Amino acid sequence: MPKPEYMKLPAVLAEIEMSRAAFYRMRARGKAPRLIKLPNGQLRVSRADLDAWWAAQEVAA
Structure with a gap:
């Protein structure tokens, strides 16, 4: 996987x-797309979450 x-x-x-x-x-x-906060304080966004967010924006428009 x-x-x-x-x-x-x-x-x-x-x-x-x-x-x-x-x-x-x-x-x-x-x-906004879901953010993941790492133990060191940095922020990340999952590629899958961002792609899903983009798809939802297209449907909403």
């Missing part, structure tokens, strides 16, 4: 073309 891919937040922001501030506002409203 392949290892899940986790993306750093700057890579996610670049892919969705969004500023960090806008992302956190969206996250506060519960509309």
